Amino acid sequence: PLSTHKPTHGTDPPYVPPLRPYPSLPLPSSQHIMAITEEDSALRVKSIGTGVMRRNVAGDLEAQNIDDVGRDAPQSKDEKALLSSSSAAFSNDDDDIKDEEEEDLDEPEEEPVNLPESTHTLFFTQPVCSYPFFFATSIVIISIGCLVLALLNNLEDSSPDNPLNVPVNVTWAVRISQYMAILIALIMEEEIPTGIHLLRIIPYSSFKAKFPNKSYKKFVMSALQRIILGYIFLVNVFLILAQANGVLDIFYDVLALQFISELDDIAFSLAKMDVIGNRLKRACTAKLFQTEFEKQKFGRSKGANIFLKSIYFVNLLGFLGGMIFISMRQESGYYQCDSITVDFGDAVWGEAIAKIEGTYSESTLVFSTFNGAYLRNGTHAGRPIYQERKKFNGKKFDT
Secondary structure (H helix, E strand, O other), rough: OOOOOOOOOOOOOOOOOOOOOOOOOOOOOOOOOOOEEEEEEEEEEEOOOOOEEEEEEOOOOOEEEOOOOOOOOOOOOOHHHHHHHHHHHHHHHHHHHHHHHHHHHHEEEEEEEEOOOOHHHHHHHHHOOHHHHHHHHHHHHHHHHHHHHHHHOOOOOOOOOOOOOOOOOOOOOHHHHHHHHEEEEHHHOHHHHHHOOOOOOOOHHHHHOOOOOOOOOHHHHHHHHHHHHHHHHHHHHHHHHHHHOOHHHHHHHHHHHHHHHHHHHEEEEHHHHHOOOOOHHHHHHHHHHHEEEOEEEHHHHHHHHHHHHHHHHHHHHHHHHHHHHHHHHHHHOOOOEEEEEEEEOOOEEEEEEEEEEOOEEEEEHHHHOOOOOEEEEEOOOOOEEEEEOOOOOOOOOOO
């Protein structure tokens, strides 16, 4: 409390009562007294006056020339300049804090990541010489084997001039279905994004922290195995689209390939239901499938996130580029036969009406006369025009 002592002699100097000390402010001499308040989870600094701090005999801090909060004391030019520069500095710090808060709010956090429920996961969660590992290997061999057999079957009728066995041309309905099926196939295919996502979201340190006794190399090989399986699926889809002659053929074949690529998920679901054996059920219902990896902000792995998105973009560009190239060749007649050999047989048509040099006349038509080789020479209404060649050397007739 302030002292109530009054001077008794008129010759004494005027009495100035001391202000209340501020023992809680550990400020050195010649610095501002600041009140720090918390607002909106950020530090707000408010200047409440200037003064010179000194210690009294009792060791407490006393403030001279300090007014109450909210009222300015008389200040010199130097003090005003110091206060102005300090206020500007605090204002800049306040803006930086706001920007950091806004960036944190703008950056979404990923949901916790669990190991996918698939037979691919059994490759690094189970020992090599075990029934679950053998089961997972069998599923992968069946899946890749079926996709490879489908690929080889579609290439059986290929030729050096047409290695993909592309038809000469297709209708507009088939053409539209081809491009729609590209989008459907990229949406349905999940092995490639799943494999890349696992490699990005589960680094070596996180994997070892959760599974110290598991091999990270096996985890990487399992993810790469997914990616390879996904690209074999996409190659088969592209070949089906290039060879398509009907709308239903496109969607039936794509769905059949999708069933093969999801064989690992179907087998895992059956194993969890104890259809294939109790030992396999225990492996597919282990607690490690409930392990959650820490959330990660996208901002901390922007490069990997951009790479994941670019995979879809690259696959889409590859499909569209290939189909546009094939469509342009079909429209130009590139896949039509350059030459044909005709055999009309030995039939004879008597009293046939023939147009010779612009006039119609009756004559006997011997079909074998037109047997021989014909070469493509332009198109008419989208159909090729073939011109007859000499039978003994295949050259043009002299006209």
